[in-house]
Amino acid sequence: MNQPIQTPAPSTLAAVMEMDGQEVSFTPGETIYEVSQRMGRQVPTLCYDDRLDPFGGCRLCVVEVEGLRNPVASCTTKATPGMKVHTKTPTLERHRKTLLELVVSENPKATIDPLRGSASQELVQLRTRYGVTGERFAGHHSGQSRTDDANPFILRDYDQCISCYRCVRVCAEQEGDYAISVRGRGFETKITTEFDGLLQDSACTFCGQCVQTCPTGALADRKAMRAQADPEPIAATRSVCPYCGVGCSVDLLSKGDKLVGIRPARDGGANLGALCVKGQFAFDFVQHEDRLRTPLVRGDDGTLRPASWDEALDRAAAGFAKALHDHGRHSTYAIASGRAPHESAYAIQKLIRATSGTNYVDNCSRA
Amino acid sequence: MPTPTDDELIQRWRSEPAPLLPLLHAFHDRDGHLTDDALRAVAKGLRMPLADLFGTVTFYHHFARTPPGQRAPRVCDGPVCRLRGCDALLRALPDATPMPCAGRCDAPIPVLRGAELLVGTTAGGAFGAQGDERGWPPPEAFLRLEPSPLPPPYPGAAGDGSGECVFAEIRTPGRATLAGYRATGGYEALTAARSPSEIIDVITQSGLAGRGGAGFPTGRKWQAVADAPGDPKTIVCNADEGEPGCFKDRALMDHDPHALIEGMAIAARATGATRGFIYLRYEYPDTMVILERAIAEAKTAGLLDGFALCVRRGAGAYVCGEETSLLNSLEGKHPFPRNRPPYPVTHGYEDKPTVVNNVETLCAVAPILRHGATWYRTLGLGDHAGTKVISLSGDVVRPGNYEVPIGLPLRTLLDEWAGGPGPGRSVQAVTMAGLSGGLLGAERLDVTLDEPCLRSHGSFLGAGGIMVFDDTRDMVAVAHEAMAFFAHESCGKCFPCRIGTQRLSERLSPGPGGSGPTELDPWTTEVVDIGDAMKATSACGLGTAAPLITDSLLKYFPEQVARHLAARKA
Ligand SMILES: Cc1cc2nc3c(=O)[nH]c(=O)nc-3n(C[C@H](O)[C@H](O)[C@H](O)COP(=O)(O)O)c2cc1C
Numbered sequence: 001m002n003q004p005i006q007t008p009a010p011s012t013l014a015a016v017m018e019m020d021g022q023e024v025s026f027t028p029g030e031t032i033y034e035v036s037q038r039m040g041r042q043v044p045t046l047c048y049d050d051r052l053d054p055f056g057g058c059r060l061c062v063v064e065v066e067g068l069r070n071p072v073a074s075c076t077t078k079a080t081p082g083m084k085v086h087t088k089t090p091t092l093e094r095h096r097k098t099l100l101e102l103v104v105s106e107n108p109k110a111t112i113d114p115l116r117g118s119a120s121q122e123l124v125q126l127r128t129r130y131g132v133t134g135e136r137f138a139g140h141h142s143g144q145s146r147t148d149d150a151n152p153f154i155l156r157d158y159d160q161c162i163s164c165y166r167c168v169r170v171c172a173e174q175e176g177d178y179a180i181s182v183r184g185r186g187f188e189t190k191i192t193t194e195f196d197g198l199l200q201d202s203a204c205t206f207c208g209q210c211v212q213t214c215p216t217g218a219l220a221d222r223k224a225m226r227a228q229a230d231p232e233p234i235a236a237t238r239s240v241c242p243y244c245g246v247g248c249s250v251d252l253l254s255k256g257d258k259l260v261g262i263r264p265a266r267d268g269g270a271n272l273g274a275l276c277v278k279g280q281f282a283f284d285f286v287q288h289e290d291r292l293r294t295p296l297v298r299g300d301d302g303t304l305r306p307a308s309w310d311e312a313l314d315r316a317a318a319g320f321a322k323a324l325h326d327h328g329r330h331s332t333y334a335i336a337s338g339r340a341p342h343e344s345a346y347a348i349q350k351l352i353r354a355t356s357g358t359n360y361v362d363n364c365s366r367a
Numbered sequence: 368m369p370t371p372t373d374d375e376l377i378q379r380w381r382s383e384p385a386p387l388l389p390l391l392h393a394f395h396d397r398d399g400h401l402t403d404d405a406l407r408a409v410a411k412g413l414r415m416p417l418a419d420l421f422g423t424v425t426f427y428h429h430f431a432r433t434p435p436g437q438r439a440p441r442v443c444d445g446p447v448c449r450l451r452g453c454d455a456l457l458r459a460l461p462d463a464t465p466m467p468c469a470g471r472c473d474a475p476i477p478v479l480r481g482a483e484l485l486v487g488t489t490a491g492g493a494f495g496a497q498g499d500e501r502g503w504p505p506p507e508a509f510l511r512l513e514p515s516p517l518p519p520p521y522p523g524a525a526g527d528g529s530g531e532c533v534f535a536e537i538r539t540p541g542r543a544t545l546a547g548y549r550a551t552g553g554y555e556a557l558t559a560a561r562s563p564s565e566i567i568d569v570i571t572q573s574g575l576a577g578r579g580g581a582g583f584p585t586g587r588k589w590q591a592v593a594d595a596p597g598d599p600k601t602i603v604c605n606a607d608e609g610e611p612g613c614f615k616d617r618a619l620m621d622h623d624p625h626a627l628i629e630g631m632a633i634a635a636r637a638t639g640a641t642r643g644f645i646y647l648r649y650e651y652p653d654t655m656v657i658l659e660r661a662i663a664e665a666k667t668a669g670l671l672d673g674f675a676l677c678v679r680r681g682a683g684a685y686v687c688g689e690e691t692s693l694l695n696s697l698e699g700k701h702p703f704p705r706n707r708p709p710y711p712v713t714h715g716y717e718d719k720p721t722v723v724n725n726v727e728t729l730c731a732v733a734p735i736l737r738h739g740a741t742w743y744r745t746l747g748l749g750d751h752a753g754t755k756v757i758s759l760s761g762d763v764v765r766p767g768n769y770e771v772p773i774g775l776p777l778r779t780l781l782d783e784w785a786g787g788p789g790p791g792r793s794v795q796a797v798t799m800a801g802l803s804g805g806l807l808g809a810e811r812l813d814v815t816l817d818e819p820c821l822r823s824h825g826s827f828l829g830a831g832g833i834m835v836f837d838d839t840r841d842m843v844a845v846a847h848e849a850m851a852f853f854a855h856e857s858c859g860k861c862f863p864c865r866i867g868t869q870r871l872s873e874r875l876s877p878g879p880g881g882s883g884p885t886e887l888d889p890w891t892t893e894v895v896d897i898g899d900a901m902k903a904t905s906a907c908g909l910g911t912a913a914p915l916i917t918d919s920l921l922k923y924f925p926e927q928v929a930r931h932l933a934a935r936k937a
Pocket residue numbers: 576577578579580581582583605606607608609610685686687688689690691723724725726728729907908909
């Protein structure tokens with residue numbers, strides 16, 4: 001049965017507000033920050049990640065709403081009809097600068113290697129934008145890096161941490177792993193796991209989501225950081241993760257012709273920025289020295305020796321032909337490697353169907 | 368009684384409302400601290416992530432994770448107890464650690480040990496000799512159990528209590544029992560046949576407003592909950608009383624528990640709520656016993672039918688007095704304050720419509736219904752409606768809880784009611800709203816005790832704690848301790864407060880913990896900039912109030928600030 005067509009309620013029609021003197025319509029439920037983004041405003045944020053529930057921690061996104069005494073956090077406040085909002089007054093900019101100066105007083109590092117993670121430049125970029133020198137508000141430092149956590153994937157450099165809790169929230173809200181949490185309170189809060197242990201002893205699955213949302217590089221991609229000293233610029237190439245059937249979009253990071261890291265694509269239809277431990281960190285096989293570089297065939301004594309492609313292909317073809325002749329078409333079965341590119345996976349099924357006449361074909365990702 | 372097993376504790380609590388805190392307390396009381404195994408058992412029993420639970424437990428300063436834990440004494444080193452020798456007591460008691468103001472500023476220094484609240488004294492000068500610990504009598508000799516003091520006799524005009532509302536009957540012997548409460552008119556308001564809208568009308572007309580700090584009109588809050596869709600609705604009594612220098616709610620609950628219970632039951636009837644919680648601060652274990660006994664009495668007498676009321680204890684966190692942090696704490700979540708809107712009236716406990724009211728607010732309800740809206744209104748002076756309990760402490764002759772008509776001159780309270788600062792002394796400053804309203808200097812003691820007047824001077828009445836400092840006190844030291852308190856209690860959710868309270872505290876610190884400029888001008892610029900950002904952008908009232916300390920210090924005591932900086936430079 002057809003659904004009756006709903007007439008929009010009057011309040012939906014009247015969803016108009018004013019931003020910096022300009023009228024703008026909005027969808028009920030939209031936050032002021034979301035409206036500001038549509039309007040091309042550059043409201044600064046540090047605790048915001050559009051995949052997560054708005055948190056309201058950094059307070060950089062505050063805006064003035066006419067009729068209210070104090071500014072409100074635009075990321076947590078919904079737009080309402082008739083609301084008049086100012087996103088960039090001198091007072092707001094002054095408070096934002098003070099807030100950034102307070103943050104930087106704890107986190108003095110002016111440069112962070114971009115290989116640390118997708119969001120790792122957020123704080124340094126705001127620093128530059130607001131001309132924060134790091135000279136004000138000197139005082140104690142709260143972060144404590146976990147140098148004892150030697151896991152090969154995630155660097156826990158909490159000296160850079162600004163307690164935005166994006167890592168905690170992404171782990172809970174996106175991954176459902178609840179491996180990381182906030183310990184203590186106030187200036188002494190620390191990002192931690194159960195009983196302050198190592199990641200490997202926690203509920204962590206090393207998916208790397210915390211790394212990719214961290215706005216300071218405090219949580220960082222240890223594998224990518226191995227290439228920090230390489231002089232070439234970082235290039236990103238869009239691809240699809242080869243491991244399983246989900247088809248997560250990734251950006252392959254390279255320096256020169258070397259693959260140095262992998263990043264989940266936020267606009268990937270299948271994963272929207274998510275990855276698992278394999279897709280995120282297990283790429284060393286690509287350039288591994290044990291990888292075959294030439295075909296091998298077995299000699300009469302049964303040991304492998306290098307061979308030309310022609311020789312190897314002839315040997316394989318003869319083997320298939322004999323099996324088909326002796327045992328029929330269903331005696332052959334092809335499994336494509338999940339690590340092979342998609343073109344190869346396509347080719348192997350074509351091959352087995354066309355040459356053997358069987359549909360016995362699969363990919364290890366399906367298992 | 369055999370020691371309960373993990374399983375028995377979990378079975379006891381897992382199906383109760385708001386089970387996390389009582390379950391953690393059960394383990395904490397049993398073992399003296401919360402072991403890893405206890406946390407594992409609780410996480411499994413309540414099906415919550417272990418990392419979350421671990422983080423949340425570490426939020427509360429009274430949950431110990433290692434021995435001697437709960438069995439070691441915790442001594443109040445709040446602003447008033449510092450004037451009364453808490454340092455000596457801390458040195459004398461083995462394993463003692465400090466805790467923030469424990470809400471007994473009108474009595475000897477409170478000391479928590481095990482599950483008990485004791486008081487310790489510096490009597491006989493035994494603690495007077497700073498630093499020399501040898502030859503002192505065993506510290507035990509100075510600790511004793513002592514019920515909390517009653518409010519002093521009403522010092523107002525007629526001396527017959529006619530100016531009081533919540534304290535009008537509190538001194539009547541036996542008032543804390545059901546029989547005694549009923550003998551003085553108790554539960555008449557609850558049992559009188561009044562419709563929900565009649566109740567809300569009277570409360571609205573009386574002008575009763577929140578006595579927990581924010582002053583929101585109580586009738587409007589109840590109406591909003593009554594109107595809000597969603598069931599079940601909840602009445603939460605905020606008995607967290609964590610503000611330093613505030614101890615009024617404790618007096619009301621200890622000596623007039625049924626007044627609170629009746630107020631909550633009336634609120635439930637007015638709003639259609641079927642469940643209720645009293646969220647009680649950890650430092651009031653005696654009050655817990657009194658409240659549970661009184662609730663049991665009222666239940667047995669059939670006065671709470673259809674209203675499931677229970678007490679939940681906090682575990683040491685001032686911010687849990689902030690209503691949305693309190694709700695998260697009750698729900699067993701990490702007690703960060705929530706983003707508002709939505710407000711608790713529509714999305715409160717378990718996201719259902721909820722009234723959160725202070726103890727004093729709720730205690731005023733039954734008398735108002737019995738005597739009428741006009742009666743209550745006219746208890747105030749001039750245009751001001753009603754009364755406010757002031758917890759007065761520090762350098763005054765008669766500290767204690769005083770129920771004043773709103774609009775009373777501060778001077779009248781200080782000098783006539785409480786006997787002034789003592790012979791040969793003058794008042795140098797008072798705090799307002801506990802610590803949250805900052806300081807008022809000697810030249811500003813001409814204020815009247817009402818929000819319009821106090822706000823016009825950059826302060827506010829809030830929960831009504833006033834601490835008095837005479838002319839011998841170092842006001843920078845007082846301000847530093849106040850800011851260190853806010854830094855200790857900041858939840859860490861928002862940047863301005865998490866870093867701001869810390870930086871301000873460092874700037875006020877005299878010792879090695881200090882940092883920041885040592886010249887007055889750059890010092891002032893930094894302190895003012897931090898304070899302005901905190902006031903404008905903090906996510907809750909803790910962060911917006913804390914800079915009133917530095918603002919008022921600079922306003923009233925610039926020369927003491929200059930001396931502080933000169934000493935730091937030297
Ligand atoms: C940091 C902070 C601490 C608070 N502590 C308390 C408290 O201990 N008791 C209380 O009743 N209200 C406290 N409040 C105020 C509550 O948020 C809330 O306004 C009050 O409980 C509402 O009750 P009322 O309307 O009856 O005053 C606190 C607020 C803040 C920001």
